[in-house]
Amino acid sequence: MATVKRKIVHIDEEKCDGCGRCVPACAEGAIRIIDGKARLVNEAFCDGLGACLGECPQGAISILEHEATPFDPQAVNDLQEKLPLHSSAHSARSEGEVEPLPCGCPGSAVMELDAPGCRVEDETGLHSTASRLANWPVQLRLVPTSAPYLKGSRLLLAADCTGFASPDFHRRFLPGRVLLVGCPKLDDASFYREKLAAILAENDVRELVVIHMEVPCCFGLANLAIKAVKEAGRDIPVIIVKLGVNGQVLESSEMERTVI
Structure with a gap:
């Protein structure tokens, strides 16, 4: 897939302590905790709007502009369908749905x-x-x-x-x-x-x-x-x-x- 110059999330691994607070803040599911660090798992999932910025207590997340895979809303929708239990900080929750932990993955707390x-x-x-x-x-x-x-x-x-x-x-x-x-x-x-x-x-x-x-x-x-x-x-x-x-x-x- 061709790349375009656009704004996209950047995660500084040196600053990241793996708390996971950014994960539920990303409605698209672009961020996951892997090996104790927050990672951008797919550039196509990141819309570059930075909803996760204010959730990082270490200041490890920033928005940079560089060549990257274009944002793909359809890929995000496909991801949501594969993860029926997924909920974000911006979506309504049905009765009985579990509130995501504020600290992200319990294994990293x-x-x-x-x-x-x-x-x-x-x-x-x-x-x-x-x-x-x-x-x-x-x-x-x-x-x-x-x-x-x-x-x-x-x-x-x-x-x-x-x-x-x-x-x-x-x-x-x-x-x-x-x-x-x-x-x-x-x-x-x-x-x-x-x-x-x-x-x-x-x-x-x-x-x-x-x-x-x-x-x-x-x-x-x-x-x-x-x-x-x-x-x-x-x-x-x-x-x-x-x-x-x-x-x-x-x-x-x-x-x-x-x-x-």
């Missing part, structure tokens, strides 16, 4: 969990353990570098599988720590390294504990964490924990800071 979570009883019913999770979201990809719970924190960077392999993950590793999780094999390790380095550089993090599985593909998490600490120029304790597939801690050691 930053929360500090002060009170202990739900409790789970053991098989005897005599003892119970409460969730020790203290922050949300936990996915490294989704956590904004400006999340308030990162300030002065002790970070726990855990490979995705560790929480399932360790029978006492909450009791042993979570208390007093902010949890970040990711998979060094299935996800973008370079992105993780850069994101972690930014978190370390912008927040007064006091300690970093990295937990990975014993399988070779999981060792990359420790490597990227060490590089991130070096890139951030931080002199903090870095503790590497290797977990067996049976849940047993196989190794636990603090890295020499001179090496980092």
